[in-house]
Amino acid sequence: MKTEAMQEGAPAGRALGTVLMPGRNCRQIVTANRAAFLIDAEAYFAALENALRQATRSIFIIGWDFDARIQLRPQDGEDAPTLGEMLRKLVEERPELEIRILVWSLAAFHAPGATIPLIFGAEWENHPRIHLRLDTHHPIHAAHHQKIVTIDDTLAFIGGMDLTIGRWDTQKHIKKDPRRKWPDGTSYNPVHDLQMALDGPAAKAIARVARDRWQEAVGQKIPFTKPAELWPEGLSPGFRDIQVAVARTLPARGRRKGVEEIAFLTDDLLRSAERSVYIEAQYFTAKRLRKTLKKLLSRRRGPEIVVVCTRHANGFVERFIMGANRERLLRRIKRWDRHGRMRIYCPVVDGHEDDGIMLVHAKLMIVDDRFLRIGSANLNNRSMGLDTECDIVIEGNRPDVRDAIARCRDRLLAEHLGVDPALVRETMEQENSLIRTIEKLNRETGRCLCPLTVKPGPIHSFPGTRLLDPERPFRFVEWARAKWRSAFAQDAVSVASGRDNSASDRTSSMLPIKSGKRK
Numbered sequence: 001m002k003t004e005a006m007q008e009g010a011p012a013g014r015a016l017g018t019v020l021m022p023g024r025n026c027r028q029i030v031t032a033n034r035a036a037f038l039i040d041a042e043a044y045f046a047a048l049e050n051a052l053r054q055a056t057r058s059i060f061i062i063g064w065d066f067d068a069r070i071q072l073r074p075q076d077g078e079d080a081p082t083l084g085e086m087l088r089k090l091v092e093e094r095p096e097l098e099i100r101i102l103v104w105s106l107a108a109f110h111a112p113g114a115t116i117p118l119i120f121g122a123e124w125e126n127h128p129r130i131h132l133r134l135d136t137h138h139p140i141h142a143a144h145h146q147k148i149v150t151i152d153d154t155l156a157f158i159g160g161m162d163l164t165i166g167r168w169d170t171q172k173h174i175k176k177d178p179r180r181k182w183p184d185g186t187s188y189n190p191v192h193d194l195q196m197a198l199d200g201p202a203a204k205a206i207a208r209v210a211r212d213r214w215q216e217a218v219g220q221k222i223p224f225t226k227p228a229e230l231w232p233e234g235l236s237p238g239f240r241d242i243q244v245a246v247a248r249t250l251p252a253r254g255r256r257k258g259v260e261e262i263a264f265l266t267d268d269l270l271r272s273a274e275r276s277v278y279i280e281a282q283y284f285t286a287k288r289l290r291k292t293l294k295k296l297l298s299r300r301r302g303p304e305i306v307v308v309c310t311r312h313a314n315g316f317v318e319r320f321i322m323g324a325n326r327e328r329l330l331r332r333i334k335r336w337d338r339h340g341r342m343r344i345y346c347p348v349v350d351g352h353e354d355d356g357i358m359l360v361h362a363k364l365m366i367v368d369d370r371f372l373r374i375g376s377a378n379l380n381n382r383s384m385g386l387d388t389e390c391d392i393v394i395e396g397n398r399p400d401v402r403d404a405i406a407r408c409r410d411r412l413l414a415e416h417l418g419v420d421p422a423l424v425r426e427t428m429e430q431e432n433s434l435i436r437t438i439e440k441l442n443r444e445t446g447r448c449l450c451p452l453t454v455k456p457g458p459i460h461s462f463p464g465t466r467l468l469d470p471e472r473p474f475r476f477v478e479w480a481r482a483k484w485r486s487a488f489a490q491d492a493v494s495v496a497s498g499r500d501n502s503a504s505d506r507t508s509s510m511l512p513i514k515s516g517k518r519k
Contacts, residue, residue, distance in 0.1 A: 019272045019371070020395060025265035026245035027209075032202035034237035035244070035394065037194070037372075037408045039415065041168040044161055044195040045072040048149060050232040051197075052086065055151045056094055057225040059087075060210040061101040062148040064376075065164040066132075067113030068124055074168055074179045083163060084124030091129045098129050100222070102214055104144040105136040113164040114183070135217035138388065139251050139473035145387040147195075147376045148210050154230040156203035158392055159195030159374050160282075160363045167191060171415050173349045173358060173447075190349055192415075193361040194280070196374050196392060199231055202244040209248065209390050238404050242394055249377060249389035251473050258472065262377045262391055263384040266365075267292055269393075273303035273367045276434040278409050280308045280362040283318075283380040284344075285325040285469065287461070290332060297336040303368075304341045304434045308416065311346035311356025311452060321469050322380060325461055327454045334454075343435055345449035347416040352444055363391070369406040370396045385472040413438065418447025 022028050038044040049072040052059065068084025081089070091097050104111070108118040118134060125132050135144055149157040161167050166188050169180055173190035181187050198206070204224065215221050231237075247265045252258035270277060270292045284307055296302050313323035333342055346356040365373040375391025377383040396402030407421070410428070414421040419441055427437045442448050 018395065019268045020245045020393060021268075022245075025261050025268050026247040026393065027259075027261060028205060029243055029245045030201040030205045032198040032242050032244045032394075033200035033240065034198070034231060035202070035239040035242060036197040036232075036235050036237045037239075037374075037411070038157075038159070038197060039194060039411060040171050040173075041161055041191075041193060042075070042170045044157065044159070044193075045168060047197055047232040047235045048072060048157060048163075049086070050234070051151050051155055051157075051230065052090065054230055054232075055090060055097055056228070057096050057098070057152050058150070058222075059090075059097070059099045059152075060148065060150045060207065060214070061099070061163060062144075062146050062210045062213055063102070063107075063162040063164070064104050064143060064145045064147065065107040065111035065113045065162045066101060066103045066118070067164040068117065068122060069114060069183055070163060070165055070168070082124075084122060087130065088124040088127060091127055099131065100214060101130075101132040102135050102144075102210075102217060103132070104138075105134040106143065108134065110143075111162075111164065112166050133214075133218050135213070137217045137253075139253055139386065141386065141470060142251050142473060143382070143387045144213070145376050145383065146209070146213065146390045148206060148390060150203060150207040150210050152228050152230055153204050153207045153225045154228050155197065155199050155232075156206035157195055157197050158206055158376075158390060160193045160361050160376060161195050167193065167361075169193075175349050175354065175357075190358040191361055192280075192347065192358055194364055194374055197232065197235065198244065198392070202246070202392070205244075205246045206390070206392070209246065213388065238407065239394060239401065242401055243397060245393040245395070247375075247391045247393065249383060249385060249387060251386050251388065253473065258385055260385050262375075262389055263288060265373070265391065265393065266379070266384070269365060269367050269371055269373060270296065272371070273305075275368050276303050276366075277305045278308075278364075278366040278412075278434060279306065279379070280360060280364040280412065281379045282310065282359075282361050282363065283322045283326065283378045284309055285322050285329060285380045286384055287381060287471065288384060289329065289379065293333060293342075294336045297333065297342060298338065300339065302339075302341060305343070306434055306438065307342075307344045308347060308360060308412075308449065309344065309452070310358070310360045311348075311450070325469070327457065328459050328461065330452070330454045331457060331459045335459075341435070343438070344452040345416075345438070346452050347447075348450050349447055351446055351448060352450060356450060364412075366405060366409045369402040369409075372396075372405045372408060381469045381471040386470055413441075416447065416449050417441045418443075 020026055070083050071080040073080045087099055108115045147162050169191045211222050247261040248259050249262045250259035347358050348354050348356050372394045377389040377391050383389050396405045410421045410424040414424045431437050
């Protein structure tokens, strides 16, 4: 039997000769003709708008949240169209274009986007070729967390950014930027995030992930479209003709076994590190990090590890589960780091005065200059086996690719330190150390990286972690839920058959949370 990797023309096993292994830590390894590393939403949203306007047949938007009120170019002021208005105009102008949007069902209640349009619909989506579905096909407590956009199966965007409110910002992260505001006109704090654009077979592989999720949630198998030439105008690719691994987390559900490629990928990438590991993470709490980090840091010689994250967690779960568990993990790390090779930093925009107000929403790992990983998966328990995730990994198997990976890291450090990327690169060559480079260029005013320290305290997981940040679905709850679904399936089908088509188009599940609700 052929594996997916073999079907796509890439050899199975250790296809790139080092870490990436289809069937263990990735689904498949494919080629991207071009790839671009997009830092912060201004760059991503501009490239996305350009690409969407080139779509002719298919747009898939897969997200944790979605809000059609956002403007992809808020710098253009009130005249800029909303995302919903732009999508509606596209289908009216292009008779073959189908737009499919799949959003986590509980986003209507948990995520920052508008609740009413997700439940009841909005005028912009009142079109037969715009399909917005709320996906309830997930275990209890799980979230569909992928952030994917594919266009004509030729171009794909993947990373940490949903198309929703509270995401847009520039690389300058101006403290009081008037363009960075909620729908009610109030401002939100600076936010840092990352996305990757890819074309070629890699885009088709990501489109397959989107289609798989759509088929499971909606029950429709959507055929692929004919490949075309598509790339955002003005976007310079930082990578050409590279090998890309696609990795997923899919929770166990019913008879389907879970897929934990991302969990193994996390382990394998860290273990492969020789000189440095650079991480940007919204959360840094996963239990499986403990064993690997202990081994890496306990060695007399090993890689430097730098983590860039948000200083203060927001919300109940974030503060009392993610925030507390990060502090407890850091206390463990302090014990293990006998050789002083690990640092945790928080980026700030106004020196030590702003108290770390910037939200780091990125999910990135760069290992030496050999691997660049980006996607939706956090370094928390949920992303390892409960939530639905998708990451991609680029391996530097040629000198030019390794140089491009290093330049991505230099650009990120330059942004956080408020200096030119060329200076970061020059300092890295002089110091031959990631930590010494940061310490040499760091400052106490303006843009800088503030070390995160924790006070002495407990090191074991915060009470309630197994409930609010579990590593896998609750087996008994899922078993009971399956029994409930089976017992009431016939009644649900009867109810659904009595609804109009628009009602069934809103929700893809017979659970009461969305029954019969539509515009």
